[in-house]
Amino acid sequence: MQRIRRFFLFCSGAHIPMLERAPVETNKYAGIGGTIFFTGLLAAISGGYALWTVFNQWWAALLFGAVWGLMIFNLDRYIVSSMKKREGFWDEFKMALPRLVLAVIIAMVISKPLELKIFDKEIQAELIIMEQKTFKMQEDKVKERYQARITELNAAIDKAKKEVTQQGGRRDTLMLLAQQEADGTGGSRIRNLGPIYKAKKADADAAGKSYDTLSAHNQQLITQYQQEIAATDSTIKNTIAELKRDRLDGFASRMDALGHLTDASAPIRYANWFIILLFIAIETAPVFVKLISPRGPYDDLLEQHEYAFLVHKKERKAMLDMESDERLTIAGAESEQRVKEVTG
Incomplete structure (x- = not known):
């Protein structure tokens, strides 16, 4: 126990030989040192997990986590040890204010990776949704690249079919007129097979030949257009199949997913803020203890x-x-x- 107490006194940044001359203060500084130590430990875990999500290398995560934790530990130790008790509270508070701001910033930095771990299941589900949206956006961009040509080909097909339909309607109309002229139900109203009928019959036959010629020509064009559309559809499918479908699992993607969750869910947003406030309380606790404790x-x-x-x-x-x-x-x-x- 004495070794642990002495270690926590070291963590507090106090001058141990001088502190031994005031033994009533040892518990206070041991508590401050313990808070500083565990803050550094949480920072090490947070930094290691953050690097693990980026590189997925355990040795790099351990090394970076240790370095990050020691850096935060040393910084907190300096912040607390540099604070001196003065006669007036406001004078002390003015001196402590920059250190409090720095402690809040450190708390927000080290809390984020641990928040990602706490909400890992929810983030994984959100990442799947984000992946699907990303894939859909990529597919839409590929289709958009060829959509103008497909629209042009469909318009050409509709135009060719319309021309054939119009010519077929003209042929049918001329044939009906010739038939009515032949049986006396229309035209001159005289039942005969004379010159008028022959002229109308010739017009109907010419319209029929034009229809057959146009129908054959346009059908050939329609077949070509349909083949080009099919080839374009095949190109779109192949391009979509060749798209690189990387899994969203990086640190930035997880942060983005956490942002979506906090925007969409009030309970997660409140829980997120509670975690941040908890780390702020832990990080600023040594400074506040040093600030509010009596001289x-x-x-x-x-x-x-x-x-x-x-x-x-x-x-x-x-x-x-x-x-x-x-x-x-x-x-x-x-x-x-x-x-x-x-x-x-």
């Missing part, structure tokens, strides 16, 4: 030590100034003596 014997000893160092520094500077002045005075006197000897 203790350790703070007095530390202030005396710093003041003694400052006084010693000033005394040393004054002594150096005096020695410098003496050397200058002696040098000046020696210089005047040499001048007198030369001029005398």
Whole structure:
């Protein structure tokens, strides 16, 4: 237990020999050191998991997690150890405010990878939906590339069929007129097979030949257009089949999925904020403990030590100034003596 306590005292950034002269403060600084240590440990786990999702290499995740955790641990230790207890609360708060802002930023950074792990099942389901949307978008872009030509070919087919239909209607009309002229139900109303009937029959036969010619020609065009459409459809299918369907599983994709989930679900959004606030509370706890705790014997000893160092520094500077002045005075006197000897 003594080793663990001493380790936590080291984590707090306190000067242990000086702290031993104020034993009533050891529990407070051991608690601060424990909070700093576990914050660094959570940062190591968070950073390691984040790198695992990117590179999927366990050794790289362990190495980066250890480096990241040590960096956060050292930074938190510096933040807490650099805070000095003063006489006024607001003076302390002004000095602690930049450190609190930095602690909040660190908390938000280390909380994100752990949030991704906590909501992993929901994120995996959202990633599948995102993959399907991405694949659908890719397929739509491929189809859009060929859609103009397919539309043009379908319009040409409709035009060819319409021309054949119109010519067939004209042929049928002329044949009906010739038939009515022949049986006396239309035209001149005289039942005969005379010149008028022959003229109408000739027009109907000519229309029939034009219809047959146009129908054969347009049917050939329609067959060509349909073959080109079929070839285009085959090209679209092959292009879609050759699309690279990478699985969305990277860190950025998971962050995007988590954003979709928080936007769509109020419970997940609240849970997400609660996790962030929890990490902010953990990260800022040492700073707040140091800020709200009353001034203790350790703070007095530390202030005396710093003041003694400052006084010693000033005394040393004054002594150096005096020695410098003496050397200058002696040098000046020696210089005047040499001048007198030369001029005398």
